[in-house]
Amino acid sequence: MTQLWNRRDWLQTAGLLSVLPATSLLTNRSAWGQISDKLQTLTTDIPNAEPHVDQLIQKWITPIEQFYIRSHAPAPKIDPKSFKLTVEGLVEKPLSISYADLFDQFPKVEMTSTLTCAGNRRTELMAMKPIKGVPWGPGAIGNAEWGGVRLSDVLKKAGVKPKAKHIWFEGLDDIQRDDGNIPFGASIPIGKAFADSDAYPGALLCNQMNGEDLTPDHGYPLRTVVPGFIGARSVKWLGRITVSDRPSSNHYVSGAYKLIYDNTDKEWSQARPIYEYLLNSVIAQPKPGSKFAPGNYKVKGYALPPGREGVVIREVQISTDNGVSWMPVHLTSEPREYCWQLWESPVITLEPHQTITVRAFDNAGGTQPQHIEWNHKGYLMNDWHQVTQGG
Ligand code: MTE
Numbered sequence: 001m002t003q004l005w006n007r008r009d010w011l012q013t014a015g016l017l018s019v020l021p022a023t024s025l026l027t028n029r030s031a032w033g034q035i036s037d038k039l040q041t042l043t044t045d046i047p048n049a050e051p052h053v054d055q056l057i058q059k060w061i062t063p064i065e066q067f068y069i070r071s072h073a074p075a076p077k078i079d080p081k082s083f084k085l086t087v088e089g090l091v092e093k094p095l096s097i098s099y100a101d102l103f104d105q106f107p108k109v110e111m112t113s114t115l116t117c118a119g120n121r122r123t124e125l126m127a128m129k130p131i132k133g134v135p136w137g138p139g140a141i142g143n144a145e146w147g148g149v150r151l152s153d154v155l156k157k158a159g160v161k162p163k164a165k166h167i168w169f170e171g172l173d174d175i176q177r178d179d180g181n182i183p184f185g186a187s188i189p190i191g192k193a194f195a196d197s198d199a200y201p202g203a204l205l206c207n208q209m210n211g212e213d214l215t216p217d218h219g220y221p222l223r224t225v226v227p228g229f230i231g232a233r234s235v236k237w238l239g240r241i242t243v244s245d246r247p248s249s250n251h252y253v254s255g256a257y258k259l260i261y262d263n264t265d266k267e268w269s270q271a272r273p274i275y276e277y278l279l280n281s282v283i284a285q286p287k288p289g290s291k292f293a294p295g296n297y298k299v300k301g302y303a304l305p306p307g308r309e310g311v312v313i314r315e316v317q318i319s320t321d322n323g324v325s326w327m328p329v330h331l332t333s334e335p336r337e338y339c340w341q342l343w344e345s346p347v348i349t350l351e352p353h354q355t356i357t358v359r360a361f362d363n364a365g366g367t368q369p370q371h372i373e374w375n376h377k378g379y380l381m382n383d384w385h386q387v388t389q390g391g
Contacts, residue, residue: 035217036065042134047071047217050139054287057302057342060333061112062142064210067218070117070140072184072252073173075216076237083221085205089168089243092159099221103207105157106149111201113227113338114304115234116141116277118257121381131378137289138282138385141304143340146225147208151241152194154205160190160243167193167203168248169224169235177251185250186233188226188275199337200309201227205238227338228307229275230379232257247273260376276307279368280382281316281343281360286350291391294352299329299345301385303360305337311364313341319357320348323370323384326359335363355388 035041039049051066059066080099087095097105117140119133126135151167171184188203195202203226207214214220219236226233232252247253258271281303286292303316312335317326329345350356361367372383 035069038063038066039069040139042136046074048134050137051142052287053137053139053282053284054290054300056139056142057284057300060143060340060342061210062144064144064212064215064218067115067142067144067209068117068140069217070119070134070231071173071217071236073175075220076172076174077216078172078221078237080221083239085222085238085241087154087158087241087243090161090164090245091155091243092161093157095154095158097154099207102149102154102205102222106153108147109150109204110145110147111204111225111227112143112145112336113201113225114141114143114340115225115231116280116304118230118232118274118277118379119377120280121282121385122378124383125372125374125378125381128374131376133378138284140231141302141340144209145211146204146206147211148204148206148222148225150196151203151205151224152196154241155193155243158243163245164243165190165245166243166247168240168242168244168250169233169238170240170242170248170250171235172237172239182251183239184235185248185252186224186235187244187248187250187253187273188229188233192226192229192275201338203227203234228277228309230257230277233275256377257379258377259379261373263376274379277304278380278382279306279360279362279366280304280385281358281368282385283318283356283358283387286356286387286389288385288387289391292350292389294350294354294389296347296349298347299356299358300343301358302340302342303331303358304340305335305362306364306366307338308364310337311362311366312337313360314363315361316341316343317359317361318345318348319359320350320354322355323357323359329358350389353388353390355386357384357386359384 050068120140168187223236285300
């Protein structure tokens with residue numbers, strides 16, 4: 001019942017309640033598919049949308065209506081009252097847990113972490129050579145407070161067998177592909193699944209985002225969130241967990257989300273699935289691609305530490321002479337593993353056609369490369385980010 005009330009709250013916020021009778025709350029596709037006007041829609045048939053990056057960096061916690069949406073199929077309609085999460089595979093006791101039991105039986109935890117798509121900043125790679133895929137700018141990222149239960153607690157209840165090495169997640173979506181419809185799937189190594197310290201948190205099974213029920217496009221009623229891993233490992237509309245001795249055979253593990261350069265069968269079969277995201281930083285203000293005038297600006301943006309245990313941002317620097325000289329900027333939020341950090345420069349004067357460049361350093365000795373090699377799917381773009389006066 002609580003869920004329905006919260007659905008109503010969400011619809012009320014979206015201004016939709018007045019047009020929907022109560023019985024259609026879980027079935028009306030137009031309500032499910034409503035995209036916030038704070039997002040720029042990148043595909044029309046399936047919701048893929050990102051915020052304006054200059055607006056995105058105004059808050060450390062990203063408001064839900066400004067949080068990017070990346071889906072491969074429309075949000076399925078799932079009624080939490082009849083929903084069951086199954087846990088199967090290499091376990092002593094397979095489970096089929098109702099939504100209510102999941103949140104009654106396991107301790108509730110909260111975790112703040114940044115979710116980012118492996119395709120964030122893809123348009124910059126597309127400018128080098130064409131890539132098939134959603135043309136993401138630098139806004140396919142957001143930082144949220146996630147609420148749910150620990151995956152490790154659920155796995156402990158099922159009793160994982162010694163041969164287990166990977167945990168598979170499967171969504172309840174129905175993705176149309178030329179070779180037939182499939183659900184979205186992901187898997188994570190078992191070490192990550194059982195991690196549960198602050199420094200190295202494992203995955204959560206979440207029903208809440210920023211203290212509210214998930215919205216349909218963010219995975220209502222249940223999703224995984226895997227801190228430090230690319231967004232593709234955080235499966236929305238989670239329906240099944242399978243414990244296995246190998247990575248998932250789902251297309252989105254074996255046939256996507258890998259760094260591929262030549263696109264040969266051999267390369268695809270040998271490449272490792274991408275798990276952790278990389279160190280990155282972006283100029284968000286002045287807005288990339290906008291025709292801002294020459295003049296005085298505080299340059300602002302975000303920096304993301306790599307998704308590895310114990311690693312945070314140490315310094316962010318900008319350059320106005322294409323990397324010949326650099327100045328450190330002020331970090332306006334606290335350093336935190338698995339969370340982005342916001343930054344701003346003192347006021348600087350930008351001449352016509354002048355370029356600003358940003359790069360970040362982490363506390364493990366890492367920094368961003370000046371250039372990365374183009375890759376076939378346009379993933380993990382993290383070279384020095386630049387914005388030029390005049391667009
Ligand atoms: N889960 C399902 N079931 N279906 C999907 O298409 N997209 C993945 C992931 N989980 C996806 C999914 C990708 S590629 C990303 S980047 C994140 O969800 C995006 O999460 P968000 O839409 O809540 O921002």
